[in-house]
Structures are given as C-alpha cells and as structure tokens.
Amino acid sequence: MTPEQRQTVLRLYDEVDRAVTAAGPSCQASGRCCRFKEYGHTLFVSNLEAEVLLAAAPPFDPATVSPDFCPFQQGNLCTAREPRPLGCRVYYCDPNYQEKGVELSEHYLRRLKQLAEEFDSGWRYAPLHVFLREHVPADA
Numbered sequence: 174m175t176p177e178q179r180q181t182v183l184r185l186y187d188e189v190d191r192a193v194t195a196a197g198p199s200c201q202a203s204g205r206c207c208r209f210k211e212y213g214h215t216l217f218v219s220n221l222e223a224e225v226l227l228a229a230a231p232p233f234d235p236a237t238v239s240p241d242f243c244p245f246q247q248g249n250l251c252t253a254r255e256p257r258p259l260g261c262r263v264y265y266c267d268p269n270y271q272e273k274g275v276e277l278s279e280h281y282l283r284r285l286k287q288l289a290e291e292f293d294s295g296w297r298y299a300p301l302h303v304f305l306r307e308h309v310p311a312d313a
C-alpha cells in the first residue's frame with residue numbers, strides 16, 4: 174500500500190467518524206467491545222484496514238494474539254485510535270443506535286471495497302486475529 178492510498182483510507186475513516194458523531198450513539202467507555210470473548214462478538218476487518226492498522230499501531234507480540242481480545246486495548250483505551258478499523262469506529266453497544274450502526278457499517282464497507290478495487294489490492298475479509306497472526310514485525 175502506498176502512502177497516498179493509506180491517506181485515502183484515513184480520509185474515508187474521517188468521513189465515517191463524522192457520520193457516527195452525527196448519529197450520536199452513547200458510549201460509557203466500558204471497553205467491553207474490544208474484549209471480544211467477554212462481549213461475545215468478532216471484529217472482522219479487510220486486508221485494506223489491516224494494512225492501515227498495522228502500519229501505525231503500536232508493536233505487539235504475534236505469539237500472544239488471540240481471538241478473545243484486541244492487543245491494542247490498554248486499560249479500557251485503544252492505543253491504535255487513529256488507524257483503527259471500520260468496525261471499531263461504527264460499533265457501539267447503545268441499543269438506540271443498532272439500526273443506524275448496521276447501515277453505516279454496510280455503507281462504508283462498500284466504500285472500502287471500492288477503494289480496494291481502485292488500488293487493485295484484492296479483498297480479504299477475516300477476523301482481526303487472522304491478520305495479526307500473519308503480521309511479521311519489521312524488526313523480526
């Protein structure tokens with residue numbers, strides 16, 4: 174992925190953030206949504222999102238990666254906030270936002286797929302831990 178392509182994805186994320194802010198879901202910052210097993214869900218990401226995330230996220234040990242939680246959560250906070258994937262941006266547990274959340278998720282997933290076509294980067298969609306396990310740190 175080129176730096177320009179990465180910037181294009183980050184600009185799309187800015188648009189996502191504005192749309193989510195406009196929808197106004199409430200968040201109690203419990204951090205449960207990043208502890209996948211505890212919350213009973215799976216964060217799926219595309220190869221495009223994984224590349225953007227891994228280019229700027231803090232280091233982690235691939236040997237410790239698990240489907241149960243995200244290695245970028247420290248306390249209840251995300252340490253990869255700027256490059257975090259679409260699912261992290263649109264998902265909120267606010268019951269009044271669920272329909273809008275699905276709508277935003279589907280809309281921006283289509284936009285990401287369009288970017289993948291433009292970039293000719295292919296399209297893989299898998300749980301986060303699959304991409305994290307494949308990731309070899311630059312200094313390995």
Ligand code: SF4
Pocket residue numbers: 206207216243244245246247250251252253254257258261
């Ligand atoms: S990248 Fe950040 S927001 Fe997304 S699951 Fe991990 S800690 Fe949570």
